[in-house]
Amino acid sequence: MATAATSCPTGHPAYSQTLPREARSAAVARRLVRTALALWGMDSLTEDATLVITELVANAVDHSRLPSIRVTVSRPTPNGIRLGVVDRSRTVPTLRTDPEDDQLRGRGLILVNTLTNSWGTELYRWGKQVWAELHVEDA
Template identity: 50%
Template sequence: MTVYPSAEVEPYYTATLPRVPESARRARSLVTAALGRWGLEEFEDAACLVTTELVANAAAHARSDSLLVRVERIGPRAVRVAVVDRSKVLPCPRDAGPDEESGRGLWLVDALSGGRWGADPLKWGKRVWAVLGGAA
């Protein structure tokens, strides 16, 4: 886990993790530690659920052996959770049937973030993020 505080921007925490579903546990620990440090524990449940979904999607669809998790404070009462991977395919919510076991994760991310989520294409992959808390 790495912390990059700065006088000019809010601090953030990052971790490079293996691209496996089990990395969601370590990613949640990173988020929990960051929120505790910032006194924003009220966002912990939502942020951990969002993180789990973003890591699960990267583990299922990315091309590299690792992914990057970043949690940053973007305002006094707002955080952004992001997962970066090497797949250039941008995510989009899909309609899962009632008997399907997957396919609802991005709808959950959308609901927990109040629609404040997205994906940024990068030269070598993408960053999928969600904002939790007050206006940034």
């Protein structure tokens, strides 16, 4: 079954897309991030940003309640981007810090923490947004 999703600007400059809460939505989210970064001339962030959005989408797929999530890509500063995933769960993600943990999953936020300048969670009455910011390093 094909999944339809629409993309629209949500401000200047920002993009968002509502996606089904399923693992294959990570590929669509990565495309949205790559497109925005190419348009903004911030290609140097592409590798890290696509990995980060993949992890944020995976967390929402695993822990949210409703059938859709919303992915956002914005540019709050001239040299920075903010990636976000909005879902209908109010459970705040936690960073695992035990290096001896033998869990097969659950290390996504360690990657997010390592690859970003900052990340966090905004709680809403009906859910949350987990966001991460990356900046282009000054040359």
